[in-house]
Amino acid sequence: MNTNKVFLGFLGMLMIVSACKKDQHKMTPLDNDGAAPAAISNVEVENLPGAARISYTLPDDEDLLYVVAECETENGIKEGKASLFGNGLLLDGFGDTRERKVTLYAVDRGENKSEPVTVNIQPLTPPMQMIRNSVEVNEDFGGVKINFKNELEAPVVINILTPDSVGEWSEVETWYTSQEEGAFSIRGFEAKKRKFAIYVRDQWENLSDTLIVEKVPLFEEELDKSNFSQYNLHSDASAGYGWVMTRMWDGSVDEPNGFHTAPGSTFPHHYTFDLGGVYQLSRYTMWQRGLISGTDFLYAHGNPRQWEIWGATDPASDGSWDGWTKLADCESIKPSGSPIGTVTNEDREYAMRGHEFLIPLEAPAVRYIRLKIINTWGGASYSHVMELSFWGAGQ
Template sequence: MNIKKYSFPCLIMLMIIGAVACKKNNGFNAVISEDTSKPLPVSNIKVDNFNGGANITYNLPNSQNILYVLAKYKINDNTDRETKSSYYQDTVVVEGFAKAKPYQVTLYTVSRANVMSDPVTVTVNPLTPVYSVVRPSVNLTADFSGVNITAENPLKKQIGIVVLSYNNNTKSLEIEDQRFTKDPIINYSVTGFSSTQRQFGVYVTDRWGNISDTLQKALVPLAEEAVDKSKFSVLNLNTDSPIDFGWTLPYLWDGKQDGNGWHTRYGVALPYSCSFGIGKTYKLSRFVLYERTGDQYTYKFANPKVFALWGTNSSTPTDVQLPVTAAEGTVIGNWINLGNFRFPDPPSGSLPTAINSSDNDFVKNGVSFKMPSAAPAVKYLRIAVSTVWGNEAAAHLMEFTPYGTPQ
């Protein structure tokens, strides 16, 4: 079976761009000197190995003509890398090694006239690379309309997860989803598949292009359907937040991710809440949330950051004030807390105040939230927002799309 692993450059490029964007100019290009004598090499070399790399410390020769130290090395059989460290530092970091084994690193001092010293070779023994640390914990299980991916990243270092599925047209495993994360616990789902057996795969990569072996499983995604939003209805509860700006509740399920949505009045008490019926009883599997986007709004303003979903299967929902926070499973009146959720941080790793176009696209495409398996079947829902991304005393949402199995 052909596994197309070479289709992940988008993921790798995003990682590399993020790394390059943070790199400072240490003046390595400021080559101005008439002294063309060969500099002496570094001495007293010591190695401190870490996962996938090593810190190499040394003593520099006593010369004001040295500009930087250059390390040359291979991180695998095919890839050469170079790392520079300025004259003002005594350590060069070498990283990206594919395996936990000995590697040769060649060090040079480089003068301001761009003259290199004689080489000095040192052996590093990097510990197990982070992508290989994560790989044994990776697992695939069937989920509603797709597969669930779990893994552990105890070192909290950036890795990429690439999910594949078998394509009947190309007769090969093709990339379905790719994302990178530093999260210690990885748990998410890739959806959009019919409830028929299909071969799935997943592998782990890093920003240097190293790739783990592929875990493959034949799975049958669980059946689910989009809840029919034409059957939704407003549930008028006095304890819900007043609505303002003409952004009435039905805009929350009108099928449009732009234009109007649900918007609370400014200055009302937490939590900012709204309530509605979903037509009939469903065991919800997940929901997709569409927040307000654009330079002024993405990860800003009154977009929800922390919120809860409450539900009831009673034909006569009680009008009770919801708490700002409550544990999953908490019952108040005939409402039960179905789950507590936090909107994910910008996937680029940027601060919410400095997002890029990929972060905006991530939010614009809708973010899926998996429902806890213990959540009961319900026919009425309440969204209760406790924290928003901006310093605003209100909340707004563009669209809410739930999925599940009718009961």
């Protein structure tokens, strides 16, 4: 056999394969007749909050693929596309109400573009600015309370800033929401005049203008636990394993310095204690079992998962709910969302700080507290709490 012929034949095959591979990367459109489709017609514009809906009549072109709209913005070209199965498209994500020019093209399967059709749009006030315009700021214990409305339920972030120790604006809260309306509080400040700045950011990184207010936070202090005492009523759950109620405010979160109800407690169950005076409560913190010793108890066993906190100044002596007012619905949150038995470092750090809950400013002043345990993390027939701390102002 002539080896030169074999070699030349093999080389020829390599060249053919190589040429085929190069052709694979060209990715040219199929059925490209080189002819552009006709333009869209009967264009109409509906301006919307932060957006514009553009409707039109499609050209009669059998290889039409889609319609594209292009609008020049400060951050580059904003583009919207719609398939041939519709007669309109939406351009959204505008952060102001300025008039803008939009250019539309019909595009066929060969990526040939029609002649441009130009229209003007003028989006209405964007949702993030509507939310900012609705913001109300009122004094609250240790800070301020922010109320807002979000009628379009747009996903946004409400950012709160206040001057730091050297007078520089510093972010103290980022509140993520898509609720129709809501409220939240910023706490931890002295009862001295302080400025707060509020602005709203949307998913396209558009920013509202900034509202700056000056408020004097209401005075709050941590309640003196040496004044706390058990206030045992007929219907209250009893203690178990020698873990008496007074250990729930002894300043320790380690075992056995907590309160444990007796096994066999039905749910919901409750227990009552006396704060030692009448207080307008602002917030409280609960620490669960398993933070130091017995770490397998963390987010498990009898640690409360859902409960209610009630208050009274003159509760009925028969243990009924007469005279009691619900102060808050509470739930223990596990940041990782992992199943029972799995606790991440994030979960542990979160629990170590304690689960803090705010008491609404409009709640009445109270002296007696009743915790109503709805369920526990481990579904146990008992509940246990290591420590409680309360903040507020004496009345």
